[in-house]
Amino acid sequence: xxxxxxxxxxxxxxxxxxxxxxxxxxLPLWKNSKLPEALIDISRRMRPEKVGIVITGELADCFPDxxxxxxxxxxxxxxxxxxxxxxxxxxxxxxxKKRSIAAANWVASALNVAGDFKDCVxxxxxxxxxxxxxxxxxxxxxxxxxxxxxxxxxxxxxxxLRTNIAALLDTVKVxxxxxxxxxxLFAITADAYLVLGMISQDDYTCDTPDGAxxxxxxxxxxxxxxxxxxxxxxGEDDIVFIAKQVFEKQVRxxxxxxxxxxEQHDLKTIVACGLGEFLVKKAVEKLRFELVLISEKYGKGIxxxxxxxxxxxxxxxx
Amino acid sequence: xxxxxxxxxxxxxxxxxxxxxxxxxxLPLWKNSKLPEALIDISRRMRPEKVGIVITGELADCFPDxxxxxxxxxxxxxxxxxxxxxxxxxxxxxxxKKRSIAAANWVASALNVAGDFKDCVxxxxxxxxxxxxxxxxxxxxxxxxxxxxxxxxxxxxxxxLRTNIAALLDTVKVxxxxxxxxxxLFAITADAYLVLGMISQDDYTCDTPDGAxxxxxxxxxxxxxxxxxxxxxxGEDDIVFIAKQVFEKQVRxxxxxxxxxxEQHDLKTIVACGLGEFLVKKAVEKLRFELVLISEKYGKGIxxxxxxxxxxxxxxxx
Numbered sequence: 001x002x003x004x005x006x007x008x009x010x011x012x013x014x015x016x017x018x019x020x021x022x023x024x025x026x027l028p029l030w031k032n033s034k035l036p037e038a039l040i041d042i043s044r045r046m047r048p049e050k051v052g053i054v055i056t057g058e059l060a061d062c063f064p065d066x067x068x069x070x071x072x073x074x075x076x077x078x079x080x081x082x083x084x085x086x087x088x089x090x091x092x093x094x095x096x097k098k099r100s101i102a103a104a105n106w107v108a109s110a111l112n113v114a115g116d117f118k119d120c121v122x123x124x125x126x127x128x129x130x131x132x133x134x135x136x137x138x139x140x141x142x143x144x145x146x147x148x149x150x151x152x153x154x155x156x157x158x159x160x161l162r163t164n165i166a167a168l169l170d171t172v173k174v175x176x177x178x179x180x181x182x183x184x185l186f187a188i189t190a191d192a193y194l195v196l197g198m199i200s201q202d203d204y205t206c207d208t209p210d211g212a213x214x215x216x217x218x219x220x221x222x223x224x225x226x227x228x229x230x231x232x233x234x235g236e237d238d239i240v241f242i243a244k245q246v247f248e249k250q251v252r253x254x255x256x257x258x259x260x261x262x263e264q265h266d267l268k269t270i271v272a273c274g275l276g277e278f279l280v281k282k283a284v285e286k287l288r289f290e291l292v293l294i295s296e297k298y299g300k301g302i303x304x305x306x307x308x309x310x311x312x313x314x315x316x317x318x
Numbered sequence: 319x320x321x322x323x324x325x326x327x328x329x330x331x332x333x334x335x336x337x338x339x340x341x342x343x344x345l346p347l348w349k350n351s352k353l354p355e356a357l358i359d360i361s362r363r364m365r366p367e368k369v370g371i372v373i374t375g376e377l378a379d380c381f382p383d384x385x386x387x388x389x390x391x392x393x394x395x396x397x398x399x400x401x402x403x404x405x406x407x408x409x410x411x412x413x414x415k416k417r418s419i420a421a422a423n424w425v426a427s428a429l430n431v432a433g434d435f436k437d438c439v440x441x442x443x444x445x446x447x448x449x450x451x452x453x454x455x456x457x458x459x460x461x462x463x464x465x466x467x468x469x470x471x472x473x474x475x476x477x478x479l480r481t482n483i484a485a486l487l488d489t490v491k492v493x494x495x496x497x498x499x500x501x502x503l504f505a506i507t508a509d510a511y512l513v514l515g516m517i518s519q520d521d522y523t524c525d526t527p528d529g530a531x532x533x534x535x536x537x538x539x540x541x542x543x544x545x546x547x548x549x550x551x552x553g554e555d556d557i558v559f560i561a562k563q564v565f566e567k568q569v570r571x572x573x574x575x576x577x578x579x580x581e582q583h584d585l586k587t588i589v590a591c592g593l594g595e596f597l598v599k600k601a602v603e604k605l606r607f608e609l610v611l612i613s614e615k616y617g618k619g620i621x622x623x624x625x626x627x628x629x630x631x632x633x634x635x636x
Contacts, residue, residue, distance in 0.1 A: 179465070182468075183476055183481045230384050
């Protein structure tokens with residue numbers, strides 16, 4: 001068996017090259033994570049003959065810098081697998097500890113997509129971030145570091161589950177007035193989309209901000225706290241209204257970035273994947289571009305772990 | 319001895335009525351805090367004959383709602399002190415568990431200030447939030463819940479130490495471009511003001527977001543991460559420039575709220591306290607209002623724990 005693994009700061013995703021195995025493990029690196037043990041477990045269960053790896057977890061703030069983060073993750077991988085290859089931002093595999101291994105997961109995805117779509121904007125909206133990658137003549141044209149991509153709207157640090165609502169909204173409309181929001185980590189996008197029925201409890205794959213449960217009531221409580229209220233002070237309608245404002249703001253942000261990248265490169269087709277596909281779909285509807293969903297092409301499972309699936313294909317052909 | 323205690327979500331502050339004892343303890347309630355033990359320790363050390371208490375910590379998200387938060391804190395106080403009186407938002411002391419005890423710390427401060435300044439806006443900028451209280455004819459006129467105050471700009475959930483920079487800035491100017499920011503809790507206002515030399519390491523009285531140290535280098539690292547960079551990717555000048563943008567945005571936010579409250583009540587004198595006095599001073603300079611600093615009247619120590627000092631005065635007179 002050949003597998004691909006995408007090691008992010010919050011999630012580690014696995015796909016087999018044949019697409020039959022799909023796994024998503026919530027392994028937050030900044031929380032004394034069990035990454036080394038989890039990788040050994042995967043190795044024992046799957047016994048892969050070859051493994052392709054992409055890494056974005058080096059930015060997690062348990063590491064003093066990206067080199068230290070990469071080194072830790074690469075060591076954990078090599079300790080678990082005999083034949084692991086690391087994919088870098090130039091599109092090559094290596095076994096060396098190179099800086100260019102950082103944040104290369106979108107390169108694997110984009111190269112895969114570029115086979116079918118020569119000219120498009122590839123958008124992967126995950127739990128935490130959104131990659132917006134221009135592809136022209138089958139070549140991904142995004143900058144190669146997160147820092148550079150943030151400046152070019154090729155990376156929006158906003159995702160379908162983990163984004164702090166305080167980072168999205170400075171104010172919300174509520175009870176006919178405009179309220180400032182609390183700047184704490186009181187509620188996240190997963191709470192808004194659970195309240196709106198856009199995700200299920202099973203989709204809420206990250207920790208809750210308050211360590212409480214993932215029921216509708218728990219999410220309502222967290223959303224109320226964003227305006228320093230509890231459920232005795234604010235009605236259900238107003239909580240739903242706050243959640244809708246989260247949805248609208250996030251869709252608008254993603255749409256703005258997609259428009260900017262598309263116009264820059266004169267592109268009109270968007271290829272979208274990730275667990276935030278439903279948000280990208282809404283953004284692209286606003287923009288009236290053509291939309292291709294990876295979930296419709298390969299299924300929802302592969303869409304959610306697409307970089308892992310893509311690097312599995314690439315390492316297979318290596 | 320008579321003391322006042324202000325129990326917030328992040329900090330517990332103590333002042334004796336004679337102003338000789340001033341203590342600030344970082345006791346984050348959401349982190350399995352040691353509040354009950356800390357209060358017992360204070361009781362044993364100071365043996366006060368009477369204690370005035372104000373509470374804002376009920377909003378901490380370890381509590382399902384404010385009633386539960388109040389109950390926990392009140393029990394902890396009564397377990398430590400024999401003669402404790404809880405101040406409520408109507409300006410009265412009680413020994414009962416009443417909802418009106420929630421978020422009443424600014425009422426104690428405002429009543430104290432109103433003795434000397436019949437008509438003013440009282441501004442207390444702390445580590446986490448900023449209270450902006452209109453006082454007319456010696457009566458504080460703010461709404462009595464945090465939720466209502468947020469809507470009236472009488473509460474801005476933005477402070478001099480703990481505020482997530484992602485909640486302040488969606489984008490920053492850097493290297494001649496505009497960069498989006500990361501939505502994680504990578505850096506806080508304390509990092510910006512340490513880098514700008516506006517606070518010292520000793521003033522940085524809260525936890526660091528990454529659990530690392532409080533040196534200039536640590537704060538620089540955290541600020542770099544806000545644009546997904548490490549110190550090999552971004553120069554010191556650009557980090558200082560990011561910190562300046564934090565400063566300017568926060569001053570602008572506070573100035574906007576002060577202007578709104580002042581205009582609403584036709585007030586032109588601002589009385590400011592709190593460890594964020596230096597930020598309020600800058601905001602008021604922009605507005606060209608008259609400014610009185612509590613630190614100049616009572617000293618820096620009392621300014622930083624003013625609600626505790628104020629409730630100590632009130633309970634003394636009770």
